[in-house]
Amino acid sequence: MPADEQSFPSVWARPQRQRREQPALSREQIVAAALRLLDTEGIGALSMRKLGAQLNAGATSMYTHVANKDELIELVVDEVYGEIEAPVPGDAAGWQAAITGCAHSIRSTLLRHPWIVSVLGEAGVAYLGPNMMRLNEAILAVFEEGGFPLDAADRALKTVFAYVIGVSTSEAAWLTMLARSGQGEQEWAERLWPAAERAVQEFPRQRELYAAQRGQNLRGARDDEFAIGLDCVVHGLAARFALEPGA
Template identity: 70%
Template sequence: MPEPYPSVWTRPQRPRREQPPLSREQIVSAAFDLLDAEGLDALSMRRLGTRLNAGATSVYTHVANKDELIELVVDRVYGEVEPPAADDPAGWYAAVARYAHSLRATVLRHPWIASVLSETGVAYLGPNVIRQNEAVLAAFEQGGFSLEAADLALNVVVAYVIGRSSAEAAWLAKLARSGQDEREWAARLWPAAEQAVREHPRLRELYAARRGQDPVAGRDAEFADGLDCVLGGLAARFSGAAQPRRS
């Protein structure tokens, strides 16, 4: 019989023997704060031990390695996402849309997460991720999706949100390192961008139409429009009747 997968989610927490006692929750909280303040490159077990006034050995008592620690912190981030409410009176479409917008906003608040989502092992076993997935599946079932279709729809929505918001988060992190805000960057870039597409009529038309627009509002609108396409397609494919688009 194969050995069970060594997961941080199924391993019992060890008793606290340190003086003062150190808990897994304290470790996760300190790692969360360090990642938000300084990014992924700053996170190490030694650095974390120093932040907690404990040795790296004390940290390893509670998590086997850095990968497990990141799984725990990622699940804490997912705890900020608002899951769909059960039997939302606004309907499944609006409930899933709000969830998607909340997931995007959470990723943008913690841009370092974009670098680790593809490397977080079995983070999908974390309690916050499980709770959200159950709620999203229920929302799709409310819309007439079978459980199998709801599972596919959940994966499609999450793939869209994470794909878009991860790219946004990486971009915003780069902007932050440059010391510019998004509007300053856009104003400086437009002349070069328009010069680059001068021989490409479709791109030239698009760039000309967007010149002077607020780039932040533009990102928000593009995300919302794309989400409408995703949910509208899922509705047409699985729920039997497309739902109204957002107003």
């Protein structure tokens, strides 16, 4: 491959290799198997050798489609983004409802695959993947329909993603830890509570907050906190770009 084609080490930055014969494995089969492995065993379990063993395939079949593990992760990340429900321009409820619905879908998708948040910053140029491209285009279209100039729509898109990924990263770490412990969310909280109460004794504001939160449904509380924060983000975007609340 010419040197200029190797300047960006990404599966999306090079042409697919052409073979005269039909390869033993398709890209779709490899990506599906990698996704199953990641969902069941986590990012630390993924290796080209282990994936090849699960697929009963040799390295030659694997490397027809991906040059290395980094390219494989790019493909799997884009596959996950394909699960997100993209907003649809022309939503009768308005752009804010469309963006809010999409943000909830992004969060739900990331939490179904909690390993993904640990690789989002390392997934090369994952934003060039076709599913990510389609999602971004749909979000930009909804913001434009709401009155955002294109450059403002781009800033708004990045702001929404920053909020959702930031919150989801903490949630995914929490859920991963719970999965390793074998305990439920409420069970873990009850066991930790005496230590938390001792820790906040000298901090009156936090002591009051902890007391008010005792016994609450943690899953419901996480959902509520996400929704409230997202509402602030969406209304903040509307205010920043001087749009009518119902636009």
